[in-house]
Amino acid sequence: MCKRFILIGVLLMAIIAVLKSQTANEIMQKIDDNMSSENRVVESSMTIHGRRNSRTITSVSYTVGTEKSFTEYLSPPREKGTKMLKLEDRLWTYYPANDRIVQISGHMLRQSVMGSDLSYEDMMDDRQLTEVYVAVVESKEEIDGRSIFVLKLTAKVDDAAYHSRKLWVDAEYYLPTKEELYAKSGQLLKRTQLSDFQKVDGRWYPMKMNFKDVLKQGEGTDWEIISIRFNEEIPDYLFSKAALKQ
Amino acid sequence: MVAFKLAYKNLIGAGLRTWLNVSVLSLAFVMTIFYNGMIDGWNRQGRNDTQDWEIANGQYWHPEYDRLDVFSIKDSHQPLSAELQQQVSDGWLVPQFIQQASIYPQGRMQSVLLKGIPHDQTILKIPTAPLKTDGDELKAIIGKRMAESTHLKVGDQVLIRWRDKNGTFDALELTIVSVFQCDVPGIDNGQIYIDYDRMQEMMGLENNASLLVTAAEEPRAISGWSFKDTDFLLADLDKMIESKKGGGIVLQGVLLLIALLAIFDTQVLSIFRRQKEIGTYIALGLTRSQVVGIFTIEGGAHSILAALVGAAYGIPFFLYLDTVGLSFGSVDVGVTIAETIYPYYSLGLILSTMLLVVVSATIVSYLPARRIAKMNPTEALKGKIQ
Numbered sequence: 001m002c003k004r005f006i007l008i009g010v011l012l013m014a015i016i017a018v019l020k021s022q023t024a025n026e027i028m029q030k031i032d033d034n035m036s037s038e039n040r041v042v043e044s045s046m047t048i049h050g051r052r053n054s055r056t057i058t059s060v061s062y063t064v065g066t067e068k069s070f071t072e073y074l075s076p077p078r079e080k081g082t083k084m085l086k087l088e089d090r091l092w093t094y095y096p097a098n099d100r101i102v103q104i105s106g107h108m109l110r111q112s113v114m115g116s117d118l119s120y121e122d123m124m125d126d127r128q129l130t131e132v133y134v135a136v137v138e139s140k141e142e143i144d145g146r147s148i149f150v151l152k153l154t155a156k157v158d159d160a161a162y163h164s165r166k167l168w169v170d171a172e173y174y175l176p177t178k179e180e181l182y183a184k185s186g187q188l189l190k191r192t193q194l195s196d197f198q199k200v201d202g203r204w205y206p207m208k209m210n211f212k213d214v215l216k217q218g219e220g221t222d223w224e225i226i227s228i229r230f231n232e233e234i235p236d237y238l239f240s241k242a243a244l245k246q
Numbered sequence: 247m248v249a250f251k252l253a254y255k256n257l258i259g260a261g262l263r264t265w266l267n268v269s270v271l272s273l274a275f276v277m278t279i280f281y282n283g284m285i286d287g288w289n290r291q292g293r294n295d296t297q298d299w300e301i302a303n304g305q306y307w308h309p310e311y312d313r314l315d316v317f318s319i320k321d322s323h324q325p326l327s328a329e330l331q332q333q334v335s336d337g338w339l340v341p342q343f344i345q346q347a348s349i350y351p352q353g354r355m356q357s358v359l360l361k362g363i364p365h366d367q368t369i370l371k372i373p374t375a376p377l378k379t380d381g382d383e384l385k386a387i388i389g390k391r392m393a394e395s396t397h398l399k400v401g402d403q404v405l406i407r408w409r410d411k412n413g414t415f416d417a418l419e420l421t422i423v424s425v426f427q428c429d430v431p432g433i434d435n436g437q438i439y440i441d442y443d444r445m446q447e448m449m450g451l452e453n454n455a456s457l458l459v460t461a462a463e464e465p466r467a468i469s470g471w472s473f474k475d476t477d478f479l480l481a482d483l484d485k486m487i488e489s490k491k492g493g494g495i496v497l498q499g500v501l502l503l504i505a506l507l508a509i510f511d512t513q514v515l516s517i518f519r520r521q522k523e524i525g526t527y528i529a530l531g532l533t534r535s536q537v538v539g540i541f542t543i544e545g546g547a548h549s550i551l552a553a554l555v556g557a558a559y560g561i562p563f564f565l566y567l568d569t570v571g572l573s574f575g576s577v578d579v580g581v582t583i584a585e586t587i588y589p590y591y592s593l594g595l596i597l598s599t600m601l602l603v604v605v606s607a608t609i610v611s612y613l614p615a616r617r618i619a620k621m622n623p624t625e626a627l628k629g630k631i632q
Binding site (some may be wrong): 079105112155157159160161162163181183185187189213215216217218 | 317350352353354356405407409410412413414415416417418
């Protein structure tokens with residue numbers, strides 16, 4: 001009789017764990033549904049906070065899936081005309097001042113983009129969460145009057161850039177309000193805060209983000225979306241090196 | 247012999263004019279030996295230091311490895327065969343595993359080359375013994391230049407971030423256990439050394455190396471590795487030395503030119519003022535070419551006197567420099583250069599410099615003396631200007 005109770009107890013716990021896990025994966029899937037799209041056109045401003053002052057750079061990006069992306073910087077005048085092309089795992093930058101295209105590779109990928117807290121590597125890695133991680137719900141919390149799931153994501157593939165992540169997900173919008181990225185050793189590397197969720201083309205999307213490389217000093221980098229359009233017609237020629245010089 | 251005696255008497259008789267010429271020529275002589283001695287000293291020290299600290303008797307590179315191409319570093323590594331591992335154990339090879347990483351000293355991000363090197367290696371002078379692991383602490387050594395640029399010192403801890411074999415970020419605090427001083431910037435700037443085995447563990451690999459340094463006097467080919475001899479590995483230093491020598495030729499040429507111009511002027515003046523003497527020589531039965539010879543030897547003898555005068559103050563100067571050297575401080579020109587350079591004067595350098603000065607002084611003495619061959623002896627005896 002006692003053994004039967006133990007067996008039932010174990011089974012129940014297993015079922016609860018599976019259900020909890022499914023919930024976590026469902027939450028992750030919902031985040032992917034919100035954040036990923038077949039293609040998008042984003043006009044944004046990036047404010048980089050330096051030690052003495054801050055500077056804002058505006059750009060327009062054309063993205064198809066997770067493989068192709070083309071970005072053109074619009075302001076300030078010093079950066080205007082600088083373009084970036086990402087094709088799968090390769091990245092090129094065009095500098096109008098010297099009319100040259102430079103492939104960003106090797107150690108240069110570790111450098112920050114325009115002095116921000118984002119590295120080129122971060123820009124390259126934009127696979128969907130469900131492709132890379134398995135998630136568990138660590139807790140459900142009430143933060144600033146909103147219901148938040150705290151998710152712990154652990155890489156299920158060998159080539160994940162970050163071995164684990166921690167996400168604070170808004171239970172209504174299914175968007176993370178905060179994200180922490182960890183190294184394999186457990187060292188916290190980066191922190192992102194997302195806010196100003198707006199409904200665009202039937203999905204919730206964060207219009208403001210703050211990226212912070214926690215290993216570096218400073219206030220991080222603010223990224224604000226000025227306009228975003230999903231599922232636009234993006235011409236194929238944009239994703240070629242020739243387009244960088246146009 | 248008569249010509250040499252006459253040349254000597256005339257030179258001494260000319261007094262101050264001769265000593266002025268001789269002193270300028272001796273300066274050119276001493277400066278040439280000094281400059282080339284310094285360059286040769288730099289070259290010898292540079293080659294020895296680079297071999298002692300970096301390349302020993304050559305390196306075996308992974309076929310894709312190129313130290314000047316940062317793009318090649320990430321994937322340029324391969325496992326060591328059992329035979330190579332045996333050679334490492336026997337002390338004939340030192341494996342180095344090189345990867346890129348970032349450190350965050352004082353909250354600033356800095357790209358570095360992370361090098362895994364066995365703590366018990368003895369081929370290179372890099373003081374790797376403190377890297378021996380005892381526990382979980384990640385120990386690292388850096389060069390003086392790296393310590394200065396990152397403001398790190400012994401005992402400091404700094405966070406290092408890297409990507410393992412799969413590209414996953416990892417990060418740990420490392421402790422600087424030693425700061426070494428060497429004159430080879432190629433093993434210092436932007437580089438951090440950790441224990442070879444610990445590095446394998448961190449990267450998720452086993453017995454991988456990017457290059458192997460050999461102690462063998464006559465290295466032989468190893469399948470799957472590209473051998474780079476010392477000539478190849480020291481090519482940058484050789485090019486720098488060549489360019490410095492080229493630059494020095496201009497300086498030495500100007501000095502020599504000034505001295506030779508003075509000799510040339512002296513010769514022209516002598517021939518103009520000593521026409522009666524020339525006429526007398528010919529009247530006494532000397533041929534014109536013998537008289538030209540007397541004047542050429544006289545001019546050329548300036549260089550012999552210059553060598554003697556140069557030796558009088560040059561030898562003590564060179565001996566002093568050989569003892570104390572010449573300090574340039576810690577300059578960083580991208581190639582190996584010692585803080586204090588001790589000049590190296592080879593017999594070849596001294597003899598070639600002497601030959602250059604003597605031959606060029608003789609030539610500039612001969613050129614104006616050729617006029618003697620065209621002189622009318624009667625007119626010359628009368629002292630008429632021709």
